[in-house]
Amino acid sequence: APVKTNDGQLTLELDRAHVFHSWSAQGALKPMVIAGGSGCKVWDFDGKELLDFSSQLVNVNIGHQHQGVLDAIKAQLDILTTVGPAFGNLTRGRAADLILDKANQGSEKTHFQKVFFTNGGADANENAIRMARLVTGRDKVLSTYRSYHGNTGSAIVATGDWRRMPNEYATGHVHFFGPYAYRSEFWSTSEEQECERALHHLERVIQSEGSHTIAALLMETVPGTAGIMVPPRGYLAGVRALADKYGIKLIFDEVMAGFGRTGGWFAFQSLAEDGVVTTPDLITFAKGVNSGYIPVGGVVISPEISAAFDEAVFPGGLTYSGHPLAMASIIGALTAMQDEGIVDNAKRIGEDVLGPGLEKLAARHEVIGDVRGLGVFWAMDLVSDRETRTPLPAAKMAELKAKLLSLGMLPFVQENRVHVVPPCIVTDAEVEQALAIYDEALSSL
Numbered sequence: 001a002p003v004k005t006n007d008g009q010l011t012l013e014l015d016r017a018h019v020f021h022s023w024s025a026q027g028a029l030k031p032m033v034i035a036g037g038s039g040c041k042v043w044d045f046d047g048k049e050l051l052d053f054s055s056q057l058v059n060v061n062i063g064h065q066h067q068g069v070l071d072a073i074k075a076q077l078d079i080l081t082t083v084g085p086a087f088g089n090l091t092r093g094r095a096a097d098l099i100l101d102k103a104n105q106g107s108e109k110t111h112f113q114k115v116f117f118t119n120g121g122a123d124a125n126e127n128a129i130r131m132a133r134l135v136t137g138r139d140k141v142l143s144t145y146r147s148y149h150g151n152t153g154s155a156i157v158a159t160g161d162w163r164r165m166p167n168e169y170a171t172g173h174v175h176f177f178g179p180y181a182y183r184s185e186f187w188s189t190s191e192e193q194e195c196e197r198a199l200h201h202l203e204r205v206i207q208s209e210g211s212h213t214i215a216a217l218l219m220e221t222v223p224g225t226a227g228i229m230v231p232p233r234g235y236l237a238g239v240r241a242l243a244d245k246y247g248i249k250l251i252f253d254e255v256m257a258g259f260g261r262t263g264g265w266f267a268f269q270s271l272a273e274d275g276v277v278t279t280p281d282l283i284t285f286a287k288g289v290n291s292g293y294i295p296v297g298g299v300v301i302s303p304e305i306s307a308a309f310d311e312a313v314f315p316g317g318l319t320y321s322g323h324p325l326a327m328a329s330i331i332g333a334l335t336a337m338q339d340e341g342i343v344d345n346a347k348r349i350g351e352d353v354l355g356p357g358l359e360k361l362a363a364r365h366e367v368i369g370d371v372r373g374l375g376v377f378w379a380m381d382l383v384s385d386r387e388t389r390t391p392l393p394a395a396k397m398a399e400l401k402a403k404l405l406s407l408g409m410l411p412f413v414q415e416n417r418v419h420v421v422p423p424c425i426v427t428d429a430e431v432e433q434a435l436a437i438y439d440e441a442l443s444s445l
């Protein structure tokens with residue numbers, strides 16, 4: 001629980017003196033200080049508590065300081081805190097087995113058989129891309145403009161947003177537009193049309209680039225940072241069909257969408273249509289797999305791709321691939337999520353409480369142009385004019401963010417959107433509290 005101490009000032013002084021922050025001009029930074037947390041709450045050193053509807057960077061799916069995960073890490077501390085990646089390790093094998101059990105749900109039990117562990121999401125994408133290039137003997141990677149895939153060599157160039165441009169050193173990357181019905185690039189007027197036209201556009205990009213040059217199609221199953229755009233019905237299956245038609249490996253980046261966020265273990269399972277799951281060749285994951293208690297990520301690999309490296313050497317590796325503390329935290333997190341029905345909770349909250357609650361807000365506030373999402377993965381797209389769908393200006397968004405903070409919420413504000421992304425353990429009462437805060441803050445605009 002929050003305790004008032006004098007460490008807030010010291011934290012800020014040390015931070016400003018010595019800590020270099022991500023994606024920021026360093027000079028004028030004044031980061032908010034977080035001293036501790038529990039469940040869906042965090043607090044500072046002044047005893048001020050905030051409802052965490054950001055899950056930090058949309059990764060604390062199990063909530064802060066879940067006892068089951070802490071216990072699993074503590075138990076592993078007494079067994080072995082580190083081991084080289086070449087050795088067999090029981091905790092690592094068990095973590096991989098659990099991940100595969102989840103990845104295979106809804107499809108053939110043996111579809112995915114192996115996991116390669118990395119340090120986080122970016123290097124998961126990096127290695128998935130490498131695998132696809134090696135098995136196809138092709139170079140190009142197709143990904144969408146509205147995407148974020150991580151901050152390393154290929155992953156940042158696969159990324160669609162502004163962060164790619166100052167970092168464009170890796171070669172062989174081509175971008176296309178994914179479906180986004182609310183702001184269609186294809187002049188569509190329905191989800192069905194958007195799907196059809198987005199698939200047509202993708203096929204034309206494949207043909208125009210030369211399908212024989214394309215190793216992989218990398219896509220966030222539900223684009224996260226770019227705006228939580230749930231793909232229209234038929235899109236994933238359509239992309240799978242194009243990948244098959246042209247011999248391209250399909251990579252679903254489930255770093256943000258995976259492990260409960262969409263109300264299923266993986267987003268591609270949540271998006272099953274008529275009971276049919278569209279499976280990729282490779283899944284990349286990180287964040288929710290252990291809620292970030294220890295940095296970790298990885299690649300779930302199809303039998304075809306893993307078999308390609310039965311004889312040939314896989315030219316890749318990491319000192320901390322399958323680090324035992326990270327592995328123990330995965331086992332702790334996935335076991336608790338399973339035993340405590342945490343993924344089902346995310347689904348129920350999305351369907352019964354959060355989704356309807358956000359729709360009600362949209363009915364009350366002109367400024368909400370669109371509400372979209374599923375599970376505990378939602379966005380309110382804010383506009384200055386509903387007719388033209390003009391994004392709400394940055395100054396207004398900053399005002400809204402400050403108001404939300406002052407009302408006791410840690411929000412996730414991205415461009416003209418508020419991403420509503422609480423931990424999967426969020427309760428009905430916490431959602432109601434959050435909806436009331438959004439309501440008051442939106443009214444103040």
Ligand code: PLP
Nearest residue numbers: 120121122148149150255256286
């Ligand atoms: N892929 C997606 C979809 C993400 O949202 C992120 C991070 O936000 C990444 C990859 C990169 O993960 P990491 O920051 O762990 O490298």
